[in-house]
Amino acid sequence: MVTIHDKYRVLQENLKALGSVAVAFSSGVDSTFLLKAAQEALGDKVIAVTASSCSFPKRELEEAKAFCEKNGIRQIIVESEELDIDGFRQNPKNRCYLCKHELFEKIWEIAKENGMNAVAEGSNMDDNGDYRPGLIAVKELGVSSPLRQAELSKAEIRELSKEMGLPTWDKQSFACLSSRFVYGETINEKKLGMVDKAEQLLLDMGFHQVRVRIHGNIARIEVLPGEIARIVEEENRTQIASKLKEYGFDYVTLDLLGYRTGSMNETLEDKEIKK
Numbered sequence: 001m002v003t004i005h006d007k008y009r010v011l012q013e014n015l016k017a018l019g020s021v022a023v024a025f026s027s028g029v030d031s032t033f034l035l036k037a038a039q040e041a042l043g044d045k046v047i048a049v050t051a052s053s054c055s056f057p058k059r060e061l062e063e064a065k066a067f068c069e070k071n072g073i074r075q076i077i078v079e080s081e082e083l084d085i086d087g088f089r090q091n092p093k094n095r096c097y098l099c100k101h102e103l104f105e106k107i108w109e110i111a112k113e114n115g116m117n118a119v120a121e122g123s124n125m126d127d128n129g130d131y132r133p134g135l136i137a138v139k140e141l142g143v144s145s146p147l148r149q150a151e152l153s154k155a156e157i158r159e160l161s162k163e164m165g166l167p168t169w170d171k172q173s174f175a176c177l178s179s180r181f182v183y184g185e186t187i188n189e190k191k192l193g194m195v196d197k198a199e200q201l202l203l204d205m206g207f208h209q210v211r212v213r214i215h216g217n218i219a220r221i222e223v224l225p226g227e228i229a230r231i232v233e234e235e236n237r238t239q240i241a242s243k244l245k246e247y248g249f250d251y252v253t254l255d256l257l258g259y260r261t262g263s264m265n266e267t268l269e270d271k272e273i274k275k
Helices: 004-018 029-042 058-071 095-113 125-129 134-140 154-163 189-204 225-231 234-247 263-267
Strands: 021-024 046-052 074-079 118-120 210-215 218-223 251-254
Touching: 004 029, 004 118, 004 154, 021 029, 021 095, 029 046, 029 058, 029 154, 046 058, 046 095, 058 074, 074 095, 095 118, 095 134, 189 210, 189 218, 189 234, 218 225, 225 234, 234 251
Parallel strands: 021 046, 021 118, 046 074, 218 251
Antiparallel strands: 210 218
8 A cells, every 4th residue: 555655755856857847936835845845855055936916915924934044945936927918817717727837937937047857746636637727838838747746635635745844734724816717708917916915814714715806896605614614703703894895895795606726617517628
């Protein structure tokens, strides 16, 4: 039987085989684990590259900086403004491809400038089961996916992260704020800011895994099923509704199915595009 520690050994071997690597680092569960594993495998032959944009909350950027500083990892922050990419604002179904292609081209440039042999990103085995157009860009640009290569799942990454003492082992899953928009709805700075403030409010109130999906000026809130009862308590319900209206939403709704990854992909009718 293959254990998670067997998989971790495979991960270490694969990372060592790269020789040196630039890790796309967002401070999320997966990229933090990958970056630390790369440091253990390659020492100072690792750099972290973090993209700064309006779809990346400031709290995540600050966490990324703090982690690299604490662990002695050299970090390079690159400006990667998705809204400047041709076609991105229109939010097509391949939005993530457009973003990742532009981002990884920049990371490759940084990697080469700094003498790194490879670029690595943190997708895991769970990402194989959803519509992930960004992985097409990963493949096209020759970016390594060490966690998928070692067949590590999200749950296994969390377990190993806990063993390693990483602060992200129980951190909420995160995706860029542009993923909160229904396909075809124009993405702009104002609405990205509305979503960011709304999700920060829920996190500050102690909700653990949140999404505020945006449909026009309607907010569709997703929290863990076990926290639905708490969010509809009178004091919480009225505070959330009042604040989100203050942020610019006209209507505030709660998704009774609760949080789930890729809920915007449920609207895709073309089954081929979801492969």
